[in-house]
Amino acid sequence: MATFKEFRNNVKPNWCPGCGDFSVQAAIQRAAANVGLEPEQLAVISGIGCSGRISGYINAYGLHGIHGRSLPIAQGVKLANRELTVIASGGDGDGFAIGMGHTVHAIRRNLDVTYIVMDNQIYGLTKGQTSPRSAEGFKTKSTPEGSIESTLSPLEIALSAGATFVAQSFSSDLKQLTALIEAGLNHKGFSLINVFSPCVTFNKVNTYDWFKENIVNLEQFPDYDPSNRIAAMTKIMETNGMVTGLIYQNKERKSYEDLAVGFKQEALSKQDLKLSRQDFDKLLTEFK
Amino acid sequence: MISQLSWKIGGQQGEGVESTDRIFSTALNRLGYYLYGYRHFSSRIKGGHTNNKIRISTKPIRAISDDLDILVAFDQESIDLNAGELRPGGIVVADAKFSPTIPEGVQARLFAVPITAIAEELGTSLMKNMVASGASWGLLGLPMEVFNKAVEEEFGRKGPAIVEKNVEAVRRGAEFVLEQAGGPLDEFKLEDADGKQKLFMIGNEALALGSVAAGCRLMSAYPITPASEIMEYLIKKLPKFGGTVVQTEDEIAAVTMAIGANYAGVRTMTASAGPGLALMMEAIGLSGMTETPLVIVDTQRGGPSTGLPTKQEQSDINALIYGTHGEIPKLVVAPSTIEECFYDMIESFNIAEKYQIPVIIATDLQLSLGKQTSEALDYDKIVIERGKLITEELPPNEDNRLFKRYELTDDGISPRVLPGAKHGIHHVTGVEHDQEGRPSENALNREKMMDKRLGKIRDLRVTNAIKAIAPNENPDLLIIAMGSTGGTIEEARERLTAEGISTNHVMVRQMFPFPSEMLEPHLAAAKQIVVLENNATGQLANLIKQNIGYHDKIRNLLKYDGTPFLPSEIHKACKELI
CATH class of the missing domain: 3.40.920.10 (Pyruvate-ferredoxin oxidoreductase, PFOR, domain III)
Known part of the structure; x- marks a missing residue:
């Protein structure tokens, strides 16, 4: 059995000291070990941006692709080898701006992929422009007078797109975050975990202290039922999207790979490629 | 009678x-x-x-x-x-x-x-x-x-x-x-x-059938004319072989999903037409940079923009060769018959894995949608080659090193291992990287990696990279073309021959890397050359001029009204050129 240490490698992250992404990395490593994975059974697919580098900092298979496309790549990996555990990851710009189309459709498709978004409400790697998650009035290099676009609510969008697993956490709360990632990895279908992961360099508004003051932890509501979609939507709206915990889970809906007619239960990547002569002749008869 | x-x-x-x-x-x-x-x-x-x-x-x-x-x-x-x-x-x-x-x-x-x-x-x-x-x-x-x-x-x-x-x-x-x-x-x-x-099918069906024969088990695609028949065929067939077709939200998702699936070891394709290929260009660069096999079909139609979506054109060649930013190895192949659609598909999947590159198969609307008789397709010619893919268990890594997925080798092609393999962990990134796949901005490493990737395809030639019908030692006219026009040219040639005009005919099947050494002797032997294409700027003619020369001998015969050439049009134009 691998421990979280087996999921570490010797690459030094290029994140700023204090970046929230360090804890997300640690939480992924712990969760992977806790659910009983070996490093080679995990594939971490990431997008572009500061957080996109995360796939290179975890000892597992990993692909660091192009901006906004971690989800379709991750879905391709899962379709090719459903025996792998697949994590997709990236920032809020990656997932909710350039990649928003893929996010919504990955949610609808419900392939068994765990999507972890490191949400810092800003573009970090390009040195401080507004993101779809920035608050209205937020001043950045690209919005010197303050952002005039409304803030996107990924949790509401996920629910309305038919998500089967929606969670939110805060990178400082390693215990909650690890538990939620474990739950996501164990969920049979697509799971979205949005993680408040402060940018200490470019976002001086949404700081660690600010999050601590504003977060509403679901632990406060012992009667909360995460299988109730309406309650989930209400809670998100009531808390202005600041709720953390497992917000919604639908355990009934089957994953895409289980619904696709004829789709193999075993890893497709292990299949023999050669067609039999008999099968080939059968295919040809249609054209006669 | x-x-x-x-x-x-x-x-x-x-x-x-x-x-x-x-x-x-x-x-x-x-x-x-x-x-x-x-x-x-x-x-x-x-x-x-x-x-x-x-x-x-x-x-x-x-x-x-x-x-x-x-x-x-x-x-x-x-x-x-x-x-x-x-x-x-x-x-x-x-x-x-x-x-x-x-x-x-x-x-x-x-x-x-x-x-x-x-x-x-x-x-x-x-x-x-x-x-x-x-x-x-x-x-x-x-x-x-x-x-x-x-x-x-x-x-x-x-x-x-x-x-x-x-x-x-x-x-x-x-x-x-x-x-x-x-x-x-x-x-x-x-x-x-x-x-x-006899077999009677459209080119898109021949391509789809070829992909099944090649071991393709996944397709991710977005509907578009004139490519959709490929996904429509495969969604009926792939589930019988354990696979499936995913209709994605757009062509960017289609191509990146195919990259993910190929990375994880399943032969996966996507297919589109010009507008979709334009959207895929960045991802094709990712495939080239990460040396991940990829097969894409471009069924060319009238461009630019929405252009003439249901009409014949061969105007994507420049885009397919030069479209991606930066410099990557790739193969662009253009089948010229329905049978080639089938066999090229199989060879393309093999080349994509052997050379670890993106392969683009460029047809045109008439080849993709024109229903026609095909010669018998030969089961014994279906060969699966996966190159340096390692399927046996690897020894443990020394000193906690990663698997050298991008190892520098004589032919530039590195051993490849699939996710899931024990002791095979390595990193894959579109950022310039070292032999283990880790990001690197080291100048020396950059040069070595560029040379490695680009060097892989230096001698890459598909079967019959050009297809020549050259009965004359020094023909009055050499007709060069690509795609669906070969049969029409042959009919025009019959008429020219009957009138005493000697002609040779070459179909160029490999657009990139350009098979200059194969084409050059034909150019040298001809008194005059006409390059026939369904576009307005003579993209194939320009490729020949750029790669080989003979600017003074080469003439264009261009048709870009959306309809295929007729034998009489080629006959008349060739006579006027002589």
Whole structure:
């Protein structure tokens, strides 16, 4: 059995000291070990941006692709080898701006992929422009007078797109975050975990202290039922999207790979490629 | 007795033109005739003139004809638009309902058949296509039972009553016209075909079939004309082999999903046309940079922008070669026949894995959608080659190092291991990286990695990278082309040869890397060269000039009105050039 240490490698992250992404990395490593994975059974697919580098900092298979496309790549990996555990990851710009189309459709498709978004409400790697998650009035290099676009609510969008697993956490709360990632990895279908992961360099508004003051932890509501979609939507709206915990889970809906007619239960990547002569002749008869 | 004939059916889109054509040609295929089809259609579902033309021959043919023998018309517009193509003495079979007339100056014989009236008498006007096709089949004097069998297959799933009604519609159509004509027309009596069972399909089906044979088990794609038939075929077939087709939200998702699946070890393709390929360009760079195999089909259509989405063009070549930013190794191959669509697909999957590169297969609309006779496809030629893919268990890594996925080797191609393999962990990134796949900005490493990747394809040549028909040592004219135009060029060449003009003919099948050394001797030997293409700027001619030279000898023959070349157009243009 691998421990979280087996999921570490010797690459030094290029994140700023204090970046929230360090804890997300640690939480992924712990969760992977806790659910009983070996490093080679995990594939971490990431997008572009500061957080996109995360796939290179975890000892597992990993692909660091192009901006906004971690989800379709991750879905391709899962379709090719459903025996792998697949994590997709990236920032809020990656997932909710350039990649928003893929996010919504990955949610609808419900392939068994765990999507972890490191949400810092800003573009970090390009040195401080507004993101779809920035608050209205937020001043950045690209919005010197303050952002005039409304803030996107990924949790509401996920629910309305038919998500089967929606969670939110805060990178400082390693215990909650690890538990939620474990739950996501164990969920049979697509799971979205949005993680408040402060940018200490470019976002001086949404700081660690600010999050601590504003977060509403679901632990406060012992009667909360995460299988109730309406309650989930209400809670998100009531808390202005600041709720953390497992917000919604639908355990009934089957994953895409289980619904696709004829789709193999075993890893497709292990299949023999050669067609039999008999099968080939059968295919040809249609054209006669 | 004649050895070949051209037949066309025209009407409003949604009126049954497609199904009539399908049944008519299926029956002819059963009789062993060689067929070559052309679809004229518009980007709408119902309404608007549409027509399908089939050339029927006792010998192999790979071109549409200049003229037309029989026109079946559901409306006057179909006659007005197409009668000009009829050869003197040709025939029009039209619905008596609209009191059809033959335009002035056209010498054709009209058979006004109460098509709608008969169909309605039998229960529904929907069957008018069966009445019409029965009438034209009857005039040809071909065996009725073969036609009825094709009708049965088309409507079989709707039950025996429907089949019977349609067979009756065919019979009534034939009966009416034969009474008018006094029996089958001798001048349209086709010689018997060889009776051998042939394959009859569109290029997109040949591509899709080739991909199944190549071991492709996943496809991710977004619908687009004229590529959609590939996904429509594969969604029917791949589940039988454990795989599936995912219809993605856009072409960017289609190509990146295919990259993910190929990375994880399943042969996966996507297919699109120009607009979709434009969206895929960044991801094609990721495939090149990460050395992840990828196979993409581009069924070229009229561009730019939405352009002419249902029309013939060959104008994506520059985009396919140069479209991606930065410099990557890739292969761009252009099949020139339906059989090549099948075999190129298999070879493309092999090359994508052996060289660990993106492969783009560029067809054109006429090759992708023109339904035609294919030679037998040979099972024994299906070979699967996966190159340096490691399937056996790896030894443990020393000193906690990663697997050297990008190891520098003599041929530039590194061993490849799939996610899931123990001791095979490595990193993959579109950022410049070292031999273990870790990001690196080291200048020396950058040079080595660029040289490694680009060096892989230096000597890459597909089977028959060019296809030459070169009977003359020093021809008056060398005709060079790509894609679906080869058969038409051959017909033009026959006429030129008969007039004493010697010609050679080369189809370029590999666009990148360019097979200069194979083409150069043909250029050197020719007195003049014409490069024939369906685009406005001479993209293939420019490739030849750029890679080889002979600027002074090369002339363009360009057609970009959306329709394929006719033999007569090539014949005339070549004569003018000499």
